[in-house]
Amino acid sequence: MGKLDGKIALVTGGSSGIGFATAQRFVAEGAAHVFITGRRQEALNEAVKKLGSKNVTAVQGDTSSLDDLDKLYSVIKKEKGHLDILFANAGGGEFAPLGSITEKHFDDIFNANAKGVLFTVQKALPIFTDGGSIILNASIVSVKANPGFSVYSATKAAVRSFARCWTVDLKERKIRVNALSPGPIDTEGLQGLGNSEEEKKGFLDAMKASTVMGRLGTPDEIAKAAVFLASDDSSYVTGIELFVDGGAAQI
Template structure:
């Protein structure tokens, strides 16, 4: 019960890491959890799965500033404040250098960088002093992957945001940390590739490259988010916490 009385926002909360974190926040006693997602059907399924009265699902695209304004208005009307933001929504598709299109670049940066920045900035007036902001990065911020140069660049940008924002927000004692997962078994990870054979080959490659010799589970990331969200990490800010089975350390 580490989040009793806390109001939280989780973007990209309809599946994968976002959904697992929302479930974990509820178990930890959060007063209310707001989740977002692009597809209303998946949001409905997530709410049904959580089966909790203190969850509000808001359909929207973090890359759309009008959608973010709607989200902030709903949070303001329902709770009037935020104690935690987990900026989790992300996009990841393969594009080999030499074949990168303007659309691929724009789509990836629109969600991972622009969407994350304006999610946090627009929510700032609702954040209480002493709040916790967690940015979902990736070990791709420091590790290279063929065909993912644009994605890797967005995750490096997120790391830079955290470093700067701890200075911008220090007068309000708001902590900002980056959580960087490795290969986690989520729909997003499985979407990288094409056929089922290619997906399994990718999973095998990531598993073999991980010292713990396995793919991570979404709830393992969720537990790390809880640590960064609660008072257990009261003297932790500006870090990049790798939760990747050791992959980024070798």
């Protein structure tokens, strides 16, 4: 028996990186069906192919678009009728030091990481099972500062606050809400940060050095933590920020 047998799950931003690895783990743990989202249809098609399960449905869309979210939940309601697990994972960021932050930079990152998370969760509630599990992908930057990353960090602090507040808002429905905060993880997104190859290498070396373990984490290491928060193994865990960071924010 798997830890998620019979559960209906949604992973936003599920076509690559942490989202894809989590969808893969959810399938392996017996989820009855896993829905994944992403902005690029081609990437979604490839993800479904790699997942290799008939119990996976990809729905193209941008989580910062309320119309796209309505379409997503219409599909889930029509196909399965309800949702037991939500991993609000979609988001992203880029560097912009104070003094060079533009309105577009601010809007893009807050729309993806804060607005998108809020409405992904809120619009899920009418079909969400009482006693289900909501997991918000935050980051160690909710408590750690990095140069040029203030806007992104602010969005992840907001996500951490969402987890606390929504735990209280949803307690009557026994829905658990937790934040999962990765440290530096070896994903395409992390590998792409920086304007030159030299800058990218310097950033990755600094990220590795920031951990006690001296390495980047893997997407699957985050996925295994997401399975824990999604399953009954964490039945007495709610409102927390679970750091999976190689010690980067702990020491």
